[in-house]
Amino acid sequence: MIYRALADLGIGNKVVKMGDIFPGGWLKPSAAEILEKKDKIAPANLPPVEIMPRLKASAEKLSQAGIVTVGDYLEAEVTYIARSTGETEPVIRQIKTELYAMFSAKLKGG
Secondary structure, rough: OOOEOOOOEEOEEEEEOOOOEEEEEHHHHHHHHHHHHHEEEEEOOOOOOOHOOOOHHHHHHHHOOOEEEEHHHHOOOHHHHHHHOOHHHHHHHHHHHHHHHOOOOOOOOO
């Protein structure tokens, strides 16, 4: 699952700013549950890959591989996406970097 930080967080040696999206794998399941209950994180609502210009051409192959949303794409292993689409691993890593930047939002503190 991809989460959105609703507050600035320190996760291990990483700092996640409020509004950023990040992979749920960075958290222990018990920590994710606690942070959700405290409204510090929420599941990120990410669009289908087919509407993303960078992914539109590969949308059918991605769908066949079970990658339907941007969240699925961000969670999938680079090698799996490469095998599924024929895209190179460096390009996939770049697209992931762009997607993380695109969907991280500057949120106003409460």
